[in-house]
Amino acid sequence: MPIEMPRLGLGTYTDDDQEGRYEAVKTALDVGYRHIDTAQVYENEEYVGAGIADAPVDRDSVFLATKTVHHDVPERTADVRGAIEGCLERLGTDSVDLCYVHWPTGVYDAEEVLTTYQEAHDDGLIEHIGVSNFTPEHLEEAREILDVPIAAHQFEMHPLLPQEELRADAREHDYWAVAYSPLAQGRVADLDPVQAAAETHDASPYQISLAWLLAKENVAAVPRATGREHIADNFGARNLDLSDDEIAAIDAVDERERCIDPDFAPWN
Template sequence: METLSTQGLAMPRLGLGTYRMTGNDCARAVEHALSLGYRHVDTAEMYGNEDGVGAGLAASSVARDDIFLTTKVWHDHLTRDGIRGALEASLEKLKTDYVDLYLVHWPAPDMDMGEVFETMAALKEEGLIKAMGVANFTVDLMKRAVEEIGAPIACNQVEYHLKLDQSKLLGYLTTKGIPLVAYVPLGQGRLADEEGLVAIAEKHDASPAQIALAWLMDQPGVAAIPKASRNETQQANLDALSIRLDDEDRALIAALPKDVRYVDPDFAPDWD
């Protein structure tokens, strides 16, 4: 599995997203993914499935130190005590002593960003997290975190797929050597009927979803965490890593609409 180097860690470029997986189904999906070769597992306190993820990790024969585990703190816990309490609860559910990556899940307009990253730095010093990062941060928010505060941000996890332009954000992250981790990388299954994508898929004897994933993997500095609860979907996503797009494929994808956003809650920042 190819990795991205960030803040002293090696982040596998393809991870397992677990949003909306719960209980035993979540545990089985995580255990099976690890048996296939996945080494990057993503969860969050808001998902309500950290116990299932933890059970899957515990059931696996893969050593904990060989797994890149990410979880996230919800936006209403972004205080010194709130972050610490949330992480302690997450670690207990995950049945682990540390997480590799701890993210601010969503920015909050009233958060004290300096306090947030100061708290995360203390958690890192204590060995409870290996690196800190963010999710759903705009370029302006990234500039505050990186340039004003000097936080060692390991990644920005955002919605990114072939129908949403993230070139401005990706350009900024690239200049700072910060990976972009794409969630909803397959458009929540809505890309299967895109005519241009179907044509590319037929050409490569692949599915449109595999082409969408291959397009992300074609870009330096980008990782992806597609949700995959079914065994065959997990394998299909791994198989997508071997697809090599050509310039004709890229041109067809570039012609698709680039203004489709599937995740935009009321508390989201101004995406500018």
């Protein structure tokens, strides 16, 4: 079985109002979320950590994940340990439940980076090691280097980008496939089978898209949201059971669109 991790978490990426992540995290934990996802490059770990500290829940009940080694963060490979420690310092914690390698590009050197992650794991800074935006080839290489299993792989996934190959790898090797941008930046609301299911269940199309993901084996999701209504709406997806026909109709969407597609991405 994959590691224990709440299947629906709060994503905290934003390109503005970083301080607003403090209230978003507090609100999400009050609504019922117990999985918070952030990253060094988001530049909001300080606010995320403060939001967790000030929320009316025990820190031990919160699954906290962050990421480092990003193409746009110019730390040398030798500084990866310092980058991990910097994440913990900003979050105000001695360890995180999950730390992802954010991109296998730029400063990424598989042997050196993953060995550093392994050492941080062995020293108790990282409970579990994850990767993000990897190709199948990167995943296989990582498995050969790490002494512990990959716990999660985070990548863009939604009805317009179902990522069958990466989901199959997650099932085969029994780790979580964690969907970022699981609502395709709102585009899922325009899909006919999503709209039809939303009407049937008296739910929002965003709830339907998240419920479709959660119906998949070994899949979790970390939609970002701001404001109590939006945060609570996403969380409501946990209570939706789509029919086999509804899932099949969304599976049959043949339009494809990738929202996050930088030139440095390993698939380009």
